[in-house]
Amino acid sequence: YSLSIDTVEDEWVEISNEYMPASIPGYKNMSSLLGFDPPVNHVMVMGADLDLFVTTNQLALRERIEDIVKGINYIHRVAKIGKVSLIIPPDLISYVEDLGYDFYVIKPRYPNSIPKLVIKTIFKEPIPLGKETRDMGIEFISSEAVANLGCLAEGTLIFDKLITVIKKDYSTLHIKARVGTPIGYILDVLGIEVLEGDRIVIGGPMRGKTIHSLDMPVDYDTDAIFIQDRGEIIYASDTHCINCGECVKVCPVNVPVNMLVRVLENGLFEEAAKEYDLLSCIECGLCSYVCIARIPVFQYIMLGKYELSKMGEENV
Numbered sequence: 001y002s003l004s005i006d007t008v009e010d011e012w013v014e015i016s017n018e019y020m021p022a023s024i025p026g027y028k029n030m031s032s033l034l035g036f037d038p039p040v041n042h043v044m045v046m047g048a049d050l051d052l053f054v055t056t057n058q059l060a061l062r063e064r065i066e067d068i069v070k071g072i073n074y075i076h077r078v079a080k081i082g083k084v085s086l087i088i089p090p091d092l093i094s095y096v097e098d099l100g101y102d103f104y105v106i107k108p109r110y111p112n113s114i115p116k117l118v119i120k121t122i123f124k125e126p127i128p129l130g131k132e133t134r135d136m137g138i139e140f141i142s143s144e145a146v147a148n149l150g151c152l153a154e155g156t157l158i159f160d161k162l163i164t165v166i167k168k169d170y171s172t173l174h175i176k177a178r179v180g181t182p183i184g185y186i187l188d189v190l191g192i193e194v195l196e197g198d199r200i201v202i203g204g205p206m207r208g209k210t211i212h213s214l215d216m217p218v219d220y221d222t223d224a225i226f227i228q229d230r231g232e233i234i235y236a237s238d239t240h241c242i243n244c245g246e247c248v249k250v251c252p253v254n255v256p257v258n259m260l261v262r263v264l265e266n267g268l269f270e271e272a273a274k275e276y277d278l279l280s281c282i283e284c285g286l287c288s289y290v291c292i293a294r295i296p297v298f299q300y301i302m303l304g305k306y307e308l309s310k311m312g313e314e315n316v
């Protein structure tokens with residue numbers, strides 16, 4: 001599977017004779033680093049991973065630290081971003097402690113490495129309601145993408161994406177696949193059989209998205225492929241909330257999920273945002289995971305956010 005280099009080059013942004021690609025394996029919107037408003041003034045290089053069983057960023061940091069240093073220099077020089085620091089789990093301290101960059105150690109417990117929680121942990125302040133980290137001038141970029149920028153700085157373009165494959169028995173392996181490769185082809189090569197009713201997820205078990213065609217290609221941000229055995233799938237139900245409170249207890253940002261789900265079920269998206277903290281949700285999926293009534297809480301939340309963003313666009 002090959003990718004037209006011409007197509008990619010068309011999307012590059014030239015800055016004083018050097019280039020920032022539109023996308024690079026590990027990060028989809030690289031060139032937008034230059035166009036944010038407010039501008040990015042702090043890049044956080046993610047050496048931790050965002051979902052359970054996924055170890056893509058950790059592996060890239062472990063194996064490509066020299067490329068990462070070159071990539072950080074490239075970010076300083078080309079994107080003119082002064083502050084770059086690294087986010088790592090404790091077992092990677094020895095890889096970064098002598099580099100001279102700030103680094104922050106995040107406890108390896110889900111969902112601690114989701115960017116909004118990282119910011120809250122480091123700065124002891126939550127991101128303001130409805131805002132993203134980039135609204136604070138902070139952008140998170142995976143260690144893999146920064147390593148690939150380091151290669152670019154030396155004249156080598158990388159088109160392969162590092163991926164954690166999570167098999168049906170939850171064992172994992174790492175592969176590299178060219179961006180654009182169909183997921184089905186990868187599973188064939190690995191000898192992973194997909195049976196009727198099995199679920200294929202792009203991403204990890206908590207935050208990933210199910211795909212419905214094995215022709216779906218590897219994208220620049222495909223960190224993981226999770227193959228879930230049909231016997232392991234717990235289907236959502238249309239049972240009403242029994243108000244057990246488990247979702248509220250588990251939510252890392254104290255969203256009143258039991259109340260939120262009631263208004264979302266009724267399509268009251270603005271009320272969900274105004275009264276029940278919909279926009280505080282950091283999309284960890286834990287509420288759905290613990291819901292004894294099997295209400296698809298996370299899906300309701302994502303739908304609510306999507307509908308709100310559409311309303312915002314229509315009001316522009």
Ligand code: SF4
Nearest residue numbers: 251281282284285287
């Ligand atoms: S997904 Fe659920 S548990 Fe996670 S932050 Fe959002 S509301 Fe809270």
Ligand code: SF4
Nearest residue numbers: 241242244245247291
């Ligand atoms: S966990 Fe499910 S049933 Fe329990 S309060 Fe939350 S939404 Fe309701």
